[in-house]
Amino acid sequence: MSQEQINQAIDKEYAAGFVSAIESDTLPPGLDEEVIRFISAKKNEPEWLLEWRLEAYRGWLEMAEPEWAHVHYPKIDFDAISYFSSPKSMEDGPQSLDEVDPELLRIYEKLGIPLHEQEMLAGVAVDAVFDSVSVATTFRSKLAEAGVIFCPISEAVHEHPELVKKYLGSVVPRKDNFYAALNSAVFSDGSFVYIPKGVRCPMELSTYFRINEANTGQFERTLIIADEDSHVSYLEGCTAPMRDDNQVHAAVVELVCLDRAEIKYSTVQNWYPGDAEGKGGIYNFVTKRGVAHNDAKISWTQVETGSAITWKYPSCVLRGDNSIGEFYSVALTNNLQQADTGTKMIHLGKNTRSTIISKGISAGRSSNAYRGLVRMSPRASGARNYTQCDSLLLGDKCAAHTFPYIETKNPSAVIEHEATTSKVSDDQMYLCQQRGLDPEKAVSMIVNGFCKEVFKELPMEFAVEAGKLLEVSLEGSVG
Amino acid sequence: MLVVNDLHATVDGKTILNGLSLTVNPGEVHAIMGPNGSGKSTLGHVLAGRPGYEATAGTVSYMGRDLFEQDTEERARNGLFLAFQYPVEIPGVSNMEFLKASVDAAREHRGEEALDAVTFMKMAREASKTVDLDPAFLKRGVNEGFSGGEKKRNELMQMLLLEPSLAIMDETDSGLDIDALQVVAAGVNSMRSENRSFVLVTHYQRLLNFIEPDFVHVLSGGRIVRSGDKSLALELEERGYAWIEDEVA
Numbered sequence: 001m002s003q004e005q006i007n008q009a010i011d012k013e014y015a016a017g018f019v020s021a022i023e024s025d026t027l028p029p030g031l032d033e034e035v036i037r038f039i040s041a042k043k044n045e046p047e048w049l050l051e052w053r054l055e056a057y058r059g060w061l062e063m064a065e066p067e068w069a070h071v072h073y074p075k076i077d078f079d080a081i082s083y084f085s086s087p088k089s090m091e092d093g094p095q096s097l098d099e100v101d102p103e104l105l106r107i108y109e110k111l112g113i114p115l116h117e118q119e120m121l122a123g124v125a126v127d128a129v130f131d132s133v134s135v136a137t138t139f140r141s142k143l144a145e146a147g148v149i150f151c152p153i154s155e156a157v158h159e160h161p162e163l164v165k166k167y168l169g170s171v172v173p174r175k176d177n178f179y180a181a182l183n184s185a186v187f188s189d190g191s192f193v194y195i196p197k198g199v200r201c202p203m204e205l206s207t208y209f210r211i212n213e214a215n216t217g218q219f220e221r222t223l224i225i226a227d228e229d230s231h232v233s234y235l236e237g238c239t240a241p242m243r244d245d246n247q248v249h250a251a252v253v254e255l256v257c258l259d260r261a262e263i264k265y266s267t268v269q270n271w272y273p274g275d276a277e278g279k280g281g282i283y284n285f286v287t288k289r290g291v292a293h294n295d296a297k298i299s300w301t302q303v304e305t306g307s308a309i310t311w312k313y314p315s316c317v318l319r320g321d322n323s324i325g326e327f328y329s330v331a332l333t334n335n336l337q338q339a340d341t342g343t344k345m346i347h348l349g350k351n352t353r354s355t356i357i358s359k360g361i362s363a364g365r366s367s368n369a370y371r372g373l374v375r376m377s378p379r380a381s382g383a384r385n386y387t388q389c390d391s392l393l394l395g396d397k398c399a400a401h402t403f404p405y406i407e408t409k410n411p412s413a414v415i416e417h418e419a420t421t422s423k424v425s426d427d428q429m430y431l432c433q434q435r436g437l438d439p440e441k442a443v444s445m446i447v448n449g450f451c452k453e454v455f456k457e458l459p460m461e462f463a464v465e466a467g468k469l470l471e472v473s474l475e476g477s478v479g
Numbered sequence: 480m481l482v483v484n485d486l487h488a489t490v491d492g493k494t495i496l497n498g499l500s501l502t503v504n505p506g507e508v509h510a511i512m513g514p515n516g517s518g519k520s521t522l523g524h525v526l527a528g529r530p531g532y533e534a535t536a537g538t539v540s541y542m543g544r545d546l547f548e549q550d551t552e553e554r555a556r557n558g559l560f561l562a563f564q565y566p567v568e569i570p571g572v573s574n575m576e577f578l579k580a581s582v583d584a585a586r587e588h589r590g591e592e593a594l595d596a597v598t599f600m601k602m603a604r605e606a607s608k609t610v611d612l613d614p615a616f617l618k619r620g621v622n623e624g625f626s627g628g629e630k631k632r633n634e635l636m637q638m639l640l641l642e643p644s645l646a647i648m649d650e651t652d653s654g655l656d657i658d659a660l661q662v663v664a665a666g667v668n669s670m671r672s673e674n675r676s677f678v679l680v681t682h683y684q685r686l687l688n689f690i691e692p693d694f695v696h697v698l699s700g701g702r703i704v705r706s707g708d709k710s711l712a713l714e715l716e717e718r719g720y721a722w723i724e725d726e727v728a
Contacts, residue, residue: 425567426530426531427567428567428569429530430529430530430551431563431566431567431569431621432569432577433528433550433551433552433555434527434528434529434551434552434555434560434561434563435555435577435580435581435584435637435641436552436555436556436581436584436585436588436641437552437580437581437584438552438584439552441580441584445569445572445576445577445580446569446572448571448572449569449570449571449572449620449621450570450571451571452571452572453571
């Protein structure tokens with residue numbers, strides 16, 4: 001009986017799924033150099049950036065799609081994807097929220113994204129990306145006071161070319177991998193952040209992404225630079241509307257964390273996962289990487305509940321001595337979702353430290369894999385890593401896999417790895433129900449408890465959202 | 480309160496209860512005793528609605544309603560509480576969070592408003608004192624890393640907060656030292672009232688020195704073979720169960 005109840009609790013339609021009626025200016029499907037020139041021209045990009053894109057494209061043409069991940073999907077036809085789309089009414093760019101398409105604002109409202117006065121209360125500046133064009137950026141002036149630059153990367157290209165030129169591709173090179181190369185060739189837009197030396201960013205920076213045009217690949221590009229002794233916390237969250245065709249998403253995020261700086265990057269990801277039969281979900285191939293210089297710290301926290309396919313390994317290159325890398329992850333898969341996610345901690349500097357806490361939750365007929373690399377280079381004396389990798393199974397048709405890779409070339413390095421796999425037991429369900437909790441609430445409570453170590457790393461407002469998201473992903477709108 | 484009539488029940492297809500009848504009136508304390516395997520714990524789980532514990536014949540009415548028409552959580556919200564013999568751990572879910580969700584579920588069911596966090600916190604602290612459990616336990620995961628005795632006291636604390644109408648205590652005394660036993664007994668005694676009934680499942684007469692039952696029943700082969708007052712428990716202590724089983728046979 002309780003197994004049945006668990007199944008009922010996890011069979012829930014995607015609550016954030018709906019299709020908005022905004023018209024888009026979309027390029028026909030297909031990719032060649034002309035398309036890249038079109039994108040670049042559309043954004044009035046300087047010549048160097050066009051060349052940069054073309055070089056990436058040429059590299060991409062010679063690369064093969066990676067097949068090593070523990071995910072299965074029909075071969076993607078990259079010529080069936082449209083590589084540019086922007087909401088029509090955004091052509092001239094709104095000067096204030098009043099100029100923003102009310103339909104767009106209504107969608108944000110529906111998603112619970114506070115774009116109006118609530119921003120002040122939330123203390124969050126929102127750079128909202130609707131399809132490929134940034135539509136509204138707030139709190140810019142307050143950030144400007146602190147010297148913080150937070151703008152669409154397309155804008156940064158024009159206004160801060162020296163920074164973009166210096167750092168774009170410095171962490172994730174153009175030809176790093178198949179999807180990163182594709183992104184480099186066709187990236188649409190994304191966020192650009194620069195925190196000057198010694199500045200503590202006065203608020204948490206947040207971006208909401210949303211795919212909205214059928215057959216439109218999303219190629220976000222984010223670049224965050226924390227100059228020496230600075231500090232920033234960045235939040236990324238997304239939800240996507242119900243779709244019938246699979247959508248490819250290949251984002252690149254680069255973090256540059258200079259001496260003694262700290263970057264905390266938190267993600268709540270809720271791309272449309274497809275229906276119960278796995279139809280229509282997002283394919284999410286993401287390259288996220290940060291470089292930490294001396295005494296710097298990079299912390300990735302992610303809550304992944306969406307996408308039909310997730311391929312994502314937020315990584316830290318601990319280049320400087322005494323630098324710190326952290327990875328806290330909750331990945332939930334349901335129905336036919338497949339996730340292959342984890343991290344890479346590359347220890348180059350002396351006394352570098354890294355922590356990996358990964359929580360995988362599998363439900364339905366899904367497959368959830370953790371893949372993590374810890375590499376200690378010859379120079380990384382005194383380096384340490386701690387990895388804890390826990391899997392929770394709901395039901396008996398799902399799967400959890402763990403693929404840890406450990407390479408150490410320094411005898412003084414210390415690496416610890418712990419892994420557990422457990423199930424939501426009938427006895428736990430019974431105890432909860434005997435105390436008056438319905439099965440839905442019980443599952444949600446048990447799963448949230450399992451994720452507690454990761455949730456406590458999230459900024460407050462995100463932690464609440466993340467708990468809610470798990471509930472939605474597992475059932476519906478439980479308290 | 481509770482009327483069990485000719486109850487038959489199976490666990491994983493195996494017959495355990497075999498024509499059990501029992502009536503518990505409001506305010507009464509009933510002790511259920513009997514040898515290992517006689518069906519004592521099964522009775523508690525069948526009444527509470529544990530998956531896999533199936534009533535195959537007979538009826539149970541609880542507060543005038545058919546018990547088997549109610550889901551496990553519905554029975555709980557209607558005031559039926561089972562103190563577990565072996566409470567499971569729920570890692571990462573704080574005791575406080577769990578308790579508040581439980582109490583809120585019961586209150587909502589009764590059409591009452593959820594308690595605010597501060598009020599509930601006070602109540603929970605009070606309850607933890609009553610059962611002699613450090614309030615720090617409220618912040619820990621449900622039963623996570625608790626000793627056997629701490630788990631039992633945690634069960635009692637939940638009972639105090641949930642204020643059930645019918646509390647079934649499944650061998651709450653087993654594994655407790657004499658001090659803990661007295662704490663448990665004091666907790667139960669403080670809750671005795673004319674509207675609340677208890678069913679104490681126990682192996683030993685020891686508990687009944689501290690909680691005086693109105694009735695003592697002896698379970699054997701899945702049914703009650705003898706009932707009496709507390710003197711029956713003393714007799715059992717002295718003579719064991721064999722003589723009753725012999726008499727029945």
